Amino acid sequence: MNMMKMTASALAAAALSATAASARDNIQVAGSSTVLPYATIAAEAFAENTDFAAPVVEGGGSSAGLKQFCEGVGESGIDVANASRPMKKAEFEACQANGVTDIMEVRLGYDGIVFASAVSGADFALTPKDVFNALAAEVVVDGAVVANPNTTWNQVNPDLPEQPILAFIPGTKHGTREVFEEKVMIAGCEEAGAQEAFVAAKGEDDGEAACSKVRTDGRSVDIDGDYTETLARLGSSPEGVGVFGLSFYENNTDKLKVATMSGVTPSTETIASGEYPVSRPLFFYVKKQHIGTIPGLKEFASFFVSDPVAGDGSPLANYGLVPDPELPATQAAVDAETTMTAPE
Amino acid sequence: MSDATSAGPRRVGGPAAARTSLLVADARTKRRNAAEARFRAYGVIAIAVAMLALFFLMFTILRDGSGAFWQTYVKIPVAIDAAVVDPKGNRDPSEMDDVLTMSYAGVLQDALARWTADNGVEIEGLKDSDYAGVFSNQARAQLRNMVLQNPELVDQTVEVPVLAASTIDGMFKGRVTEASAAIDKRTSVAQFQLANAMEEKGALATRFNWDFVTQPDASDNRAEAAGLGVAIIGSAYMMLIVLVLSLPIGVATSIYLEEFAPKNKLTDLIEVNISNLAAVPSIVFGILGLAAFINFMGLPRSAPIVGGLVLTLMTLPTIIISTRAALRAVPPSIRDAALGVGASKMQTVFHHVLPLAMPGILTGTIIGLAQALGETAPLLLIGMVAFVTEYPAAPPEGLFEPASALPVQVYNWTQRADSAFFERASGAIIVLLAFLFAMNLVAIILRRRFERRW
Numbered sequence: 001m002n003m004m005k006m007t008a009s010a011l012a013a014a015a016l017s018a019t020a021a022s023a024r025d026n027i028q029v030a031g032s033s034t035v036l037p038y039a040t041i042a043a044e045a046f047a048e049n050t051d052f053a054a055p056v057v058e059g060g061g062s063s064a065g066l067k068q069f070c071e072g073v074g075e076s077g078i079d080v081a082n083a084s085r086p087m088k089k090a091e092f093e094a095c096q097a098n099g100v101t102d103i104m105e106v107r108l109g110y111d112g113i114v115f116a117s118a119v120s121g122a123d124f125a126l127t128p129k130d131v132f133n134a135l136a137a138e139v140v141v142d143g144a145v146v147a148n149p150n151t152t153w154n155q156v157n158p159d160l161p162e163q164p165i166l167a168f169i170p171g172t173k174h175g176t177r178e179v180f181e182e183k184v185m186i187a188g189c190e191e192a193g194a195q196e197a198f199v200a201a202k203g204e205d206d207g208e209a210a211c212s213k214v215r216t217d218g219r220s221v222d223i224d225g226d227y228t229e230t231l232a233r234l235g236s237s238p239e240g241v242g243v244f245g246l247s248f249y250e251n252n253t254d255k256l257k258v259a260t261m262s263g264v265t266p267s268t269e270t271i272a273s274g275e276y277p278v279s280r281p282l283f284f285y286v287k288k289q290h291i292g293t294i295p296g297l298k299e300f301a302s303f304f305v306s307d308p309v310a311g312d313g314s315p316l317a318n319y320g321l322v323p324d325p326e327l328p329a330t331q332a333a334v335d336a337e338t339t340m341t342a343p344e
Numbered sequence: 345m346s347d348a349t350s351a352g353p354r355r356v357g358g359p360a361a362a363r364t365s366l367l368v369a370d371a372r373t374k375r376r377n378a379a380e381a382r383f384r385a386y387g388v389i390a391i392a393v394a395m396l397a398l399f400f401l402m403f404t405i406l407r408d409g410s411g412a413f414w415q416t417y418v419k420i421p422v423a424i425d426a427a428v429v430d431p432k433g434n435r436d437p438s439e440m441d442d443v444l445t446m447s448y449a450g451v452l453q454d455a456l457a458r459w460t461a462d463n464g465v466e467i468e469g470l471k472d473s474d475y476a477g478v479f480s481n482q483a484r485a486q487l488r489n490m491v492l493q494n495p496e497l498v499d500q501t502v503e504v505p506v507l508a509a510s511t512i513d514g515m516f517k518g519r520v521t522e523a524s525a526a527i528d529k530r531t532s533v534a535q536f537q538l539a540n541a542m543e544e545k546g547a548l549a550t551r552f553n554w555d556f557v558t559q560p561d562a563s564d565n566r567a568e569a570a571g572l573g574v575a576i577i578g579s580a581y582m583m584l585i586v587l588v589l590s591l592p593i594g595v596a597t598s599i600y601l602e603e604f605a606p607k608n609k610l611t612d613l614i615e616v617n618i619s620n621l622a623a624v625p626s627i628v629f630g631i632l633g634l635a636a637f638i639n640f641m642g643l644p645r646s647a648p649i650v651g652g653l654v655l656t657l658m659t660l661p662t663i664i665i666s667t668r669a670a671l672r673a674v675p676p677s678i679r680d681a682a683l684g685v686g687a688s689k690m691q692t693v694f695h696h697v698l699p700l701a702m703p704g705i706l707t708g709t710i711i712g713l714a715q716a717l718g719e720t721a722p723l724l725l726i727g728m729v730a731f732v733t734e735y736p737a738a739p740p741e742g743l744f745e746p747a748s749a750l751p752v753q754v755y756n757w758t759q760r761a762d763s764a765f766f767e768r769a770s771g772a773i774i775v776l777l778a779f780l781f782a783m784n785l786v787a788i789i790l791r792r793r794f795e796r797r798w
Contacts, residue, residue, distance in 0.1 A: 024644060026734070026745075026746060028645055028646070028727070030727070033759070036731075037563070037564035037565075037760070037761070039731075040563040040564055040731045041563040041564060041565055043563070043731065043733070044562065044563040044566070044733060045444070045445060045446075047733060047734070048445050048485045048488070049441075049444050049445055053734060054732070054733040054734045056645075056646050056727075056730045056731065056732050056746040057730060057731040058646070058727055058729060058730040058731070059729070059759075060724075060729075075642075075644070076638055076639065076642050076643075076644070076645065078645070119527065226759045227761065228758060228759055228760075228761070247761065248761045250529055250530075251530065251761035251762050251763075252761060252763065253527060253528050253529040253530070254520075254524040254525075254527050254528035255763075308444050308446045308447075309446075314446065315446065315481065315565060318565065319564060319565050
């Protein structure tokens, strides 16, 4: 009898308290794992310096974050989505269809993507062309398209060290992979003049796709986890080269040696000036319809891109964010609550 | 026709049989004995491998994680410069509120530069950033809170212990050496020497770190300040919900199925489904939780109530299966005797069967709870794998406020760039293991004390 009573009362209590759940007073953020550290730093500083509740920040990836963001308006949904790439047209349309019509797109800065090897290993001075010739599935040798025959770096470029090609690159689910393909592989493909050969051999569409195709014979390894996994893989195979975010490298300079790209050493300065080519903008998206309902949402957005947080010498810059030279324009847009238009 | 009768020493008669002594083992016996010895050896090897794996696991976790329980603090006189913290000079906390934490970095930097000069510490190549880098980013927030609560402190000199940066802390834990400091961008050889000089003069001290189990999580550039406080509370709330919901529901289900339900196709189907439910991957419960509790019922994200409900669903089959086994282990003679003296079916169950089955039920429940405590996957989808820095309130309101969980904290910390988080992740594993160990110990004690054998 006791059991029955207990069960009944427990269920009743759960049901009652469920209906009594009060309005949410904390901001909910989710999305890109690249933006996650910046968002946590900003959220922590926001809670310290204002009277608002500390925002709750989740990772999960850009696509997952934007999907959640576009599920609808209301307290059970997130307020801010972080993304390491701009919102796609399909995502924008999904948002509109679900009633998320007013979206503020905020660019908080830039992130560099670097190649690094174990600190005990050889120095690498890479160019996109070298990376393409080392890691592409097919390359052009004497005008003919052949499966990649290169096995050591010095076969690709005599100036590179004589060690076997082994690269750990982000898996296809990462936003970093797209940047890697676009800014390194395709750029290298054009530099090597392979694109015309591919197009000639396979037709327009397949030829262009072949540029970003990575070899699958085990010399290029997809890492689906995060950068800590890539670092661990470099620890067990010190001859490998890994792809990292600049901030991750900056926090692990005692374990990693960075490779130059076309002679430029990656740093927040060279990326800000545009000399270092492999970088991408980072964004967060704010549900404007939640401003006014969720306390502190607009204040958080302005705080995130304010000079002491995201400018030069700020905590975000110290962590590895490349400050946006156009930050004042972004700040003005946030203050005016400018909403975005449909992406191309 | 067994081996023993056909060839053993006890064989009697038969003209061809050679006489054998019982004292001398023949070839066949030797083979059998050898097979038995081998079998025993396999068993011993299996145990040894398991023990070795366990030992290796425990050893690496303790080696990597014990450092998290010690933390380095800086204690030097800090002059609170009115020009920085109260530019308007009104000593009004609401105006001083406008000065952000980042500004307090300069106060700390100047304090250390002055301390270095006053104590005659001379190190070549010390830069301003080396001074500032000794302090944790948390130190600024600590100082700012102190000043805002107590505006009289402006223009005074205070001497309170503040956290040292994770790189400085690493120097006293062997994570950062002079050689690694030389190539590490976040520190420098000069800073390494400065830290050593500070330790010699008593300005740096490493002490036991209660904050690790009481303070909330901290962001990626404050590894030294990160703690498990919110995660422990979140896990405790979820366990509370799991216990309150799954024990009564699980026990009621088991008693009905075991003692009252008729044996027919329907109850068979229910039984099969309970067993199936026990084998469902835990992430599936997370998807269910997202759809049912958050999207349909409108419960908040990242809240222990949702986590608790999801883990309840996951724990129920475990509790039902172990409770039914415990009920079945009560001898039928007890039931027959109770019914024989005129007890009703329900009296029999609640007065005799259930008390005798209780130790088994409690053991099953605790094992189920321990399983739920270590679960991360179902929490991923309901927003509990999150960065939460505020403690939830006391129940019941607190059940609806954002919280984290212990295994989630381990998962989050292993993904962060600063290697100090690796140490903290291992430290969190130690805390989690300690909880699991304590729960299993309670289960064993309950079983030992109350179990009856027939």
